[in-house]
Amino acid sequence: MVSTPFHTQYFAHELTRRRGSDEDDKFAGALIDAQVDLNPHQVQAALFAFSDPLSGGAILADEVGLGKTIEAGLVISQKWAEHKRRILIITPANLRKQWAQELEEKFFLPVQILETATFNSATKSGQPNPFDAPKVTLCSYQFAARKKDLLRLTGWDLVVMDEAHRLRNVYRTSNIIGNTLKEALSPYPKLLLTATPLQNSLLELYGLVSLIDEKVFGDVASFREQYSNLNNPAVFQNLKGRLAPLCHRTLRKQVTQYVNYTRRHVLVEEFTPHRDEQTLYDQVSEFLQRDTLASLPNSQRTLITLILRKLLASSSYAIAGALGSIRDRVQKELKRGTPGSLEDDLAEDYEALDETAEEWPDEQEPLTEAQRALMTEEVAELDSLLARAQNIRQNAKGEALLHGLQRAFEAAARQGAQRKGIIFTESRKTQDYLLELLEDNGYAGKVVLFNGTNNDERSKKIYQQWLASNKGTDKVSGSKTADMRSALVEEFRDRAEIMIATEAGAEGINLQFCALVVNYDLPWNPQRIEQRIGRSHRYGQKHDVVVLNFLNKGNEADQRVYELLSEKFKLFEGVFGSSDEVIGAIGSGVDFEKRVADIYQKCRTPQEIKAAFDALQASLSEEISDAMTRTRAQLLENFDEEVREKLKVRQAGTQEQLGRFTRLLMNLTQTELGDRASFTSERRFTLHQPPRDDVAAGQYAIPTRDEKLREDTGEATEHRYRLGHPLAQHLVEQAKTRDLSVVQHLHFDYAAHMAAGKGQIGALRDRVGEEGWLTLSLYTVTSLGQTEEHLLWSAFTDDGDVIDADIAQKFFEVQASVEHTDLAPPTALNDLQDTARNQRKEAINTRNLKAFEDAAARIDAWSEDLKVGLERDIKELDRLIKEARRAATTAPTLQAKLDGQRQVQELEKKRTQKRRSLFDEQDRIDEKRQELIDQLAGKLEEEESLRPLFTVRWSLK
Numbered sequence: 001m002v003s004t005p006f007h008t009q010y011f012a013h014e015l016t017r018r019r020g021s022d023e024d025d026k027f028a029g030a031l032i033d034a035q036v037d038l039n040p041h042q043v044q045a046a047l048f049a050f051s052d053p054l055s056g057g058a059i060l061a062d063e064v065g066l067g068k069t070i071e072a073g074l075v076i077s078q079k080w081a082e083h084k085r086r087i088l089i090i091t092p093a094n095l096r097k098q099w100a101q102e103l104e105e106k107f108f109l110p111v112q113i114l115e116t117a118t119f120n121s122a123t124k125s126g127q128p129n130p131f132d133a134p135k136v137t138l139c140s141y142q143f144a145a146r147k148k149d150l151l152r153l154t155g156w157d158l159v160v161m162d163e164a165h166r167l168r169n170v171y172r173t174s175n176i177i178g179n180t181l182k183e184a185l186s187p188y189p190k191l192l193l194t195a196t197p198l199q200n201s202l203l204e205l206y207g208l209v210s211l212i213d214e215k216v217f218g219d220v221a222s223f224r225e226q227y228s229n230l231n232n233p234a235v236f237q238n239l240k241g242r243l244a245p246l247c248h249r250t251l252r253k254q255v256t257q258y259v260n261y262t263r264r265h266v267l268v269e270e271f272t273p274h275r276d277e278q279t280l281y282d283q284v285s286e287f288l289q290r291d292t293l294a295s296l297p298n299s300q301r302t303l304i305t306l307i308l309r310k311l312l313a314s315s316s317y318a319i320a321g322a323l324g325s326i327r328d329r330v331q332k333e334l335k336r337g338t339p340g341s342l343e344d345d346l347a348e349d350y351e352a353l354d355e356t357a358e359e360w361p362d363e364q365e366p367l368t369e370a371q372r373a374l375m376t377e378e379v380a381e382l383d384s385l386l387a388r389a390q391n392i393r394q395n396a397k398g399e400a401l402l403h404g405l406q407r408a409f410e411a412a413a414r415q416g417a418q419r420k421g422i423i424f425t426e427s428r429k430t431q432d433y434l435l436e437l438l439e440d441n442g443y444a445g446k447v448v449l450f451n452g453t454n455n456d457e458r459s460k461k462i463y464q465q466w467l468a469s470n471k472g473t474d475k476v477s478g479s480k481t482a483d484m485r486s487a488l489v490e491e492f493r494d495r496a497e498i499m500i501a502t503e504a505g506a507e508g509i510n511l512q513f514c515a516l517v518v519n520y521d522l523p524w525n526p527q528r529i530e531q532r533i534g535r536s537h538r539y540g541q542k543h544d545v546v547v548l549n550f551l552n553k554g555n556e557a558d559q560r561v562y563e564l565l566s567e568k569f570k571l572f573e574g575v576f577g578s579s580d581e582v583i584g585a586i587g588s589g590v591d592f593e594k595r596v597a598d599i600y601q602k603c604r605t606p607q608e609i610k611a612a613f614d615a616l617q618a619s620l621s622e623e624i625s626d627a628m629t630r631t632r633a634q635l636l637e638n639f640d641e642e643v644r645e646k647l648k649v650r651q652a653g654t655q656e657q658l659g660r661f662t663r664l665l666m667n668l669t670q671t672e673l674g675d676r677a678s679f680t681s682e683r684r685f686t687l688h689q690p691p692r693d694d695v696a697a698g699q700y701a702i703p704t705r706d707e708k709l710r711e712d713t714g715e716a717t718e719h720r721y722r723l724g725h726p727l728a729q730h731l732v733e734q735a736k737t738r739d740l741s742v743v744q745h746l747h748f749d750y751a752a753h754m755a756a757g758k759g760q761i762g763a764l765r766d767r768v769g770e771e772g773w774l775t776l777s778l779y780t781v782t783s784l785g786q787t788e789e790h791l792l793w794s795a796f797t798d799d800g801d802v803i804d805a806d807i808a809q810k811f812f813e814v815q816a817s818v819e820h821t822d823l824a825p826p827t828a829l830n831d832l833q834d835t836a837r838n839q840r841k842e843a844i845n846t847r848n849l850k851a852f853e854d855a856a857a858r859i860d861a862w863s864e865d866l867k868v869g870l871e872r873d874i875k876e877l878d879r880l881i882k883e884a885r886r887a888a889t890t891a892p893t894l895q896a897k898l899d900g901q902r903q904v905q906e907l908e909k910k911r912t913q914k915r916r917s918l919f920d921e922q923d924r925i926d927e928k929r930q931e932l933i934d935q936l937a938g939k940l941e942e943e944e945s946l947r948p949l950f951t952v953r954w955s956l957k
Helices: 005-016 028-033 040-050 068-081 093-107 116-124 141-146 148-153 176-184 202-212 220-226 233-243 275-288 301-314 316-336 343-347 353-359 369-391 396-414 428-439 457-469 480-494 526-533 556-568 580-584 590-602 606-623 626-636 640-676 705-712 726-736 750-755 805-813 828-889 894-939
Strands: 057-060 087-091 111-113 136-140 158-161 190-193 263-271 421-424 447-450 498-501 516-519 545-552 677-679 684-687 698-701 744-748 771-783 786-797 816-820 943-956
Touching (some): 040 057, 068 087, 093 526, 190 202, 263 396, 275 316, 316 428, 428 447, 447 480, 590 606, 640 684, 640 726, 786 805
Parallel strands (some): 263 545, 516 545
Antiparallel strands (some): 771 943
């Protein structure tokens, strides 16, 4: 419908007003903007994160595959819409790009990734604090810890910690990164994302909760004492109740009615290296295992050895390149007389090196004179190894790939999947070798490459063709890196059969159309493997996914690594995400990778290898505890039917809100644009005359749910219209700032509404023929650290019949004509406005008082925890005194009896001092408690304002 300026001003404020934490449509604006197929459990989780304005944050602990990134994206989008722009996301280094892509492409948020290079560049350009930028900031845990001082100074509106189980041992002083971040980010609200908040010990849960708010539980000792016996129902319910306001968890089995999870099927292709390959492996391995190795500087040896072993297992071409780089570097060092770095050279081939180095720093040790003396000898040895590698032309694993691919494509076809497969390798040189191998064996013209630079001629041509075919559409972002990635993925989806990807392909691309994942090189870090498979085995995948792995039958260590990854971590088979529980047990996966690397480096015989892997497997069994899994389920999960019913209600409500907001936005757009655009449906229009230079002419659409899915696969060609689009922002601001202070008469045409087939509005049907007055004001309240805005409707008929607010706003679902009036509004309207204001204020006060009481109860429980700790010390002294008395009584000699009595006296003296100080300490705790409650009470103070928007005379015909 084409509306009046009064309609669009109401629409504009309704679309953009800041909502209270208890309003169900809090995220409605973000829902229009989100380029995601949103599910109700995600909205439920995001609302939970906002549910308590006085808490320090929340833990979102949904099982893997349920979209915790999307849940966090909703929260971040809402903060951004409220102009709270200081947002930090701390994530494992290898997930930074994936996060950046999700936020940019699905939520249209500006993002910066801070690492050493970008940080230094920013400071050189004159930014004293690169964290304080008008963008969402992404960085790794290690980088954040190194920049703790700047983190502390930046007034964050929100800090998101992904894979937060990495910090679950923060209660230990040995967890340096965890404690550093806890101290630096203490004042700021936090959102912790983890599917495994509790793995091996209840203390891990204590640690995560302390990151959010240190005043939920007392100290570690009192927590351990209170909750050591969860078999006691009262103790169990007490802990569950204290966790409930902070931790939200949904399970896959609770959402199966609207999320379809496919399975994984594993294929293993075994191979035995050719004799010359095995000889090369043995010689390089012996070279790397030497106690002293001058070719690799001590400061880098552990890291570089790891990389060389991975390249050695990849292909003869990969290790040849690395050996050549080492030899060239040593020769330069001998000429220069100072040590150099191999990282830049190796990073060109092994693209994951920077991230590996960041999470796995080496010990810095000076280069010894003895090592320098060995360099000349080792150059000759490196020449020999290089020559041997270069002479190898046939790789047994490459030959196995040809056979394995055929098996895997047949298995995928049986699942109904199209002929698409992604092959992952850890080496750029292996990638080139595989391209040539496949092109020569039936896949000519069917292969696309994906790596960190994509600067080969094939990729450049694909990119140029993609630019030409998508010219003038929203698909072209202007970022060459992002657009190149999109072009290569589309080439794979539409034309190629195989994509050969380095580790860059494991980050930030979605391949739901591909149901075959080939691990040509298998990382030792389980999380990297999960990340790779997750490119295809993710939400939106319609088929079971086939995973093809390769197993070197000639290498005992390789076989044991595969056994652990497959059987212990359950990476390759089962339902999507089933491996997450186990992966969470090992934190970052880096420790596991280090332990495997250590076995390869130190064990020389099959017996040594077997013993080392047996020990590793035994330690993993201790870490992956069935008992703790059951405890986690009882503590953190709600009853299925309870959750399902809530989600059913949430799904209906979300769809209704989204539909309403879509109508408001399109009605506003049509009215404000006038003849600048032509509208072909309720969701589509063609813009002929853009109102601003940064807005393009062309076709615009708010996509439906199915159309969003098609956009995810690149099929849409229109401009995606949304509330955050520059055109919508311009029109909303235009409508909001229009002066409507002159009273007009609005003739609402209900008959025309019905004639257009738009359905009855019962509340208005009964009022046809009536006239009266109506006013709308914007009521703004700031309290508990947040600002919220409410639209206050006041209306009545000429007969004095007061009209409810929810009916008054329904008038504006009907089109109207505007006519000037000389009548002055009655003063009774002002009285109605005061009543509406007082009612809204009372509702806000009631909600805030509940939040205050909940927060005060948490502080009370915290103070009682600390008192329990004080009394525990006295109980412990009582126990020690009894033991000392018993020992003194049974002492065999007089001297021993005297010594025992002295010990008893000392302990009794200490107990007396403790008792005297107990009351003083309790008083101090009570004082601190009162101080904290006074601070809470201060936050209850409100600032409010009321701004009239318009007053109209109305009639309904």
